Amino acid sequence: MQQQRPMNPLAPMRLTSFSHGGGCGCKIAPGVLSEILRSSGAGLIPPALMVGIETADDAAVYRLNDEQALVATTDFFMPIVDDPYEFGRIAATNAISDVYAMGGRPILALALVAMPVNQLPVEVIGDIVRGGQDVCRAAGIPIAGGHTIDSVEPIYGLVALGLVHPDRVRRNADARPGDVLVLGKPLGVGVLSAALKKEKLPESGYRQLIANTTKLNTPGPKLAALEGVHAITDVTGFGLAGHGLELARGAGLRVVIEWPRVPLLEGVAAMAADGFVTGASGRNWAGYGASVSLSAGLPDVTQALMTDPQTAGGLLVSCAPEAVDAVLGVFREEGFESAAVIGRCEAGPAGLVVEG
Known part of the structure; x- marks a missing residue:
């Protein structure tokens, strides 16, 4: 304790x-x-x-x-x-x-x-x-x-x-076409930190920030032991888009993120819309945005949240479809209730697509 x-x-x-x-x-x-x-x-x-x-x-x-x-x-x-x-x-x-x-x-x-x-x-x-x-x-x-x-x-x-x-080493380059992507923690840490810096973060947001960034990614070893788990990485400073793109480039495939399924910390979408976005988010997009395709009709804040730098962010797991239930089960056992399926890997040119 x-x-x-x-x-x-x-x-x-x-x-x-x-x-x-x-x-x-x-x-x-x-x-x-x-x-x-x-x-x-x-x-x-x-x-x-x-x-x-x-x-x-x-x-x-x-x-x-x-x-x-x-x-x-x-x-x-x-x-x-x-x-x-x-x-x-x-x-x-x-x-x-x-x-x-x-x-x-x-x-x-x-x-x-x-x-x-x-x-x-x-x-x-x-x-x-x-x-x-x-x-x-x-x-x-x-x-x-x-x-x-x-x-x-x-x-x-x-x-x-x-x-x-x-x-049991799980590299970020070993994802396979047909894999399902599971994210262990919700996004939005950078948005909360930007609001904190401007002294505009409510107490509830601060509690979320601390809880998310001090939660150890203990599911890692158990996930690596599961048959069907091919690749694991963690989402940190380059945001979900950046680390998803690293996975895509390493494996030579296309990563597709289904935006409506991506878990977010409470209130961060509205905060991002109000301008609480870090400078790192813009630098991230400038660095790799040419390799990311945002589908028409996505919310205006999608780019900012996909590039939002995550401190102590969640594990991103690429696994066979038949392993999804076991992967989510490990996350749940370790207390990661927000873990969710957020996308898939497809054969094709290395890149990242965000769908609505």
Whole structure:
């Protein structure tokens, strides 16, 4: 059970005011990232490296032996909320998610802590670290080390390591034509964070934001063990459209999203229509919009919500039609009541289509 956090007398301090962006909205735009990786060239690729950077997957996977492969990932960002404890929880949840998305079970984490130590009180930094520790405790892993630096902006995250059987690694590139797509969490975190930044988010919206971003993607290993589950990824900073497009490109097929079936956090459609959209949403569309087709008649907010950056977003599962009930059953068992079928994979040129 999560420990009760003591009241912080410094809570009125706006942690988000120290940073130019927050959460997974801090990610470098997909087009710019693609150019950086292209110009960096290919490095050493040992035979035991099962998953590297070639398909923009969630984590690296290195085969140790016939029974074990090491999953390694890292994620860190600037504050998405003002409460330091909740910021730590959100950042840790987001970082560990990539291990689950590969089908792995986390085994330990290393903390990455960069703070403006002359501007933030030690108590605030301690709250951030404690939030991360509590999430790691919930995941059943220790924070076994890390690194700290003095920084202009507050940054927190983890290196997360996990183990998976080599046969149960679920890459984002292994979807098949005819597969059904299931999304584990509702969309809208970026919209809520944009409203929070402008001090227009109601208490109910804040509670949704915290609940969604601190919910560990624990179904990952169970999903990977199911026959018929071919690919898993998690939806984070590039939005549903961006991560769906990565899945399409990796597998060389067309991903079709059925917009009316996509779960949304309560109130975010109206909030997006009122202009509560992050800058990252526009950068996402600029980076990959040419490969996304929006069908006529869709609501005006569809593009903004499809590109909405999700911090600690849900798992996106590509599975055979006969595995759908089992996939939804795993999500339900783990407490993901909003999990829903949202689309399908088809043979055709790599791309993403959003239908009404």
